[in-house]
Amino acid sequence: MPVPTSPRRFRAAIRRYRFPPTGLPDRPAVARALVAAALVGACAAQAVAALSPHVPLLVAATALSLAVEGVLYRWQRGVLTVFAKAHADITVRHVLRDLLLVVGLLRLGEQDRETQYAAIAAGLLVCYALHCAIQAVSVLVRRTRTLPVVTRNIDASALRLSPAPPAVLRRPGHRLLVLGLPATAGLAATAATDDTRFAAAGVVLSLALALAGLAALLPRLLPGRRPAGEQEVLDWFDAWLAEYRPTVGLYFSGGSASAYQAGMWLEPLARLDARPVIVLRERFMVSRIPPTDIPIVCLPKVPTLMRLEHSTLQVLIHPSNSGKTSQVLRIPTIKHAFVNHGESDKLSSCNPYAKAYDEVWVAGPAARERYALAEVGVEDKDVVEIGRPQLDAVLPCAGPPAGRRTTVLYAPTWEGWDGEPGNTSVVTAGENLVRALLADPDVRLLYRPHPLTGSVDPRAGAADRRIRELIRAANRSGSGPRPGRSEELAFRAQELDRLTTDGFDDDADQVERMLRQSAPEPGRAEAVARATAAWEEAYWASLPEGEHQVVTEARPSLYACFDVTDLLISDVSSVITDFLASGKPYAVANTAGLSEQTFRAAFPTVAAATVLTPDAAGVPALLESVRHPEKDELSKARAELKLRLLGPAEPASQERFEAAVRALCSAALGHRGRRQRPQPALPGQRQGGAPTLEVPVGHSG
Structure with a gap:
């Protein structure tokens, strides 16, 4: 058992030792174990059948192995990671599968067919070489499509964006399964029928598919087929900032499960009388942010993030803390406010990290008192009570439960x-x-x-x-479900999906999403709100009476x-x-x-x-x-x-939020004005020239 390397991990290990999981079995874990065991068993059975040789078992084990591979890639992708860590990735498994088939053929065949089998084996080697070539070209294509800035709700057509290559050419596991399937099937058919034409035909078909895939990818490396280069993208981004002139933004960084923390501030941000923008740091998060009309920019690298210093952006609000927050706090021209994604009595609601922000915006007096009692370095003058704008639409209590339930x-x-x-x-x-x-x-x-x-x-x-x-x-x-209600819910869900998904599929990469997630149509946000309300009404109405x-x-x-x-x-x-x-x-x-x-x-x-x-x-x-x-x-x-x-019901939380934004924007503009004023010369500076520091002779600066 490995020794935990940190106090937190050590405490977690002790808890697991003292309190082992109890109760019902973990069904997903059981399913993963069964699938992994089936694949290992099929491989072992194929090896036994190839060495015996035993044709029915060889064919059956090969078919089972291919079927389990399909299950892995469709439903149990987590098992693939386990095999990869054991250095038994898809390439190794596929080569082993075909190798065992060839061994079985050699054991079954006659001496006069050695030349035919040698040609088939050579064809298999060429197939694998082409697979490696496709992978190399695929990596190069992916690099050309990895832009320094990822956007959403912004017209980025000037960057020569294009749809992504077919998924089968971008994913090594899928590609090897699809391109190698004819060869594997042909070898299995030859083992069953003793007719080498099946193996030859399968290998030729796999070669043709591999060549077609390589031919489809290579033109994407041509200069005219590539998206814009890094400097061209950065210049375009600077031009967009100068044209859009954002004033207030939401900064967010986190894992995929934390997107809801940013989502709860989208509507209050959109209702501001300002030019809002959402600044992200992780590329995958661009598609995780809920539907919004606000422009979204993802700036993964710190040098790209620092370009915001010369923009018109005045205020960034932060719904959560993260390791990358410290990077944006270095920008002196922007004021930062911590709004949190929720308030409670837990220690996390008065995190010492909050003192790094210019202001901490809280819901009411209780949070102000919480920071004062915690003594984490947040001064009372920097705490601003704004309520919770998200809650303005929550319906008030209308009395005791209506009806029986x-x-x-x-x-x-x-x-x-x-x-x-x-x-x-x-x-x-x-x-x-x-x-x-x-x-x-x-x-x-x-x-x-x-x-x-x-x-x-x-x-x-x-x-x-x-x-x-x-x-x-x-x-x-x-x-x-109640009669007729399920049809209404399906209709409302289809309408809402049409407005919020824009027809994306899982095969689209970031460049294709940028291309298709251009500036939304005017009024889409209101349409999404209406469709969401209609869906929620249909959802509650569709539930059977009293169903939990x-x-x-x-x-x-x-x-x-x-x-x-x-x-x-x-x-x-x-x-x-x-x-x-x-x-x-x-x-x-x-x-x-x-x-x-x-x-x-x-x-x-x-x-x-x-x-x-x-x-x-x-x-x-x-x-x-x-x-x-x-x-x-x-x-x-x-x-x-x-x-x-x-806090009080009047003025509404959204109004207090807007007032806090305006006040902090004003402070940011005042700070910029003071920075731009000529500063008096410090001792050791030369008037009219660049600042210098007089260093005594014999000392280094």
């Missing part, structure tokens, strides 16, 4: 990096809470786990799977779930703060092992919540208070806590 949203957070037992309720309380809710026939449960659940602690992932199984079991006796839901996709959004929810059960997280905008009842699971009094004192966002213990004993009484508002003793506390966490 009480909709409960269980939205636990993830386990976090520090291993604290109170981070998430999924492990110790999740199943008890779900069982208690499902036991009430008048409850409709919406289960929305955090996207990162189980990414650190395997126990959280196992508990999440068990919760989903409980919900599936509860739904088995239910009715199907596991919500893991981007649609419906968390805020859409708020609007149909009568009660929230969550952990200490930003979900509580956001849900308070509705004024509806909420409960928090106390899994930290603290007394209720200590728990409330430690986490101010719990002040207006019903505290639930891990055994979920308080769920029936909680549901009773939701259904009968006269029994709800926390309504006044919720109103007071809402004011403390989110």
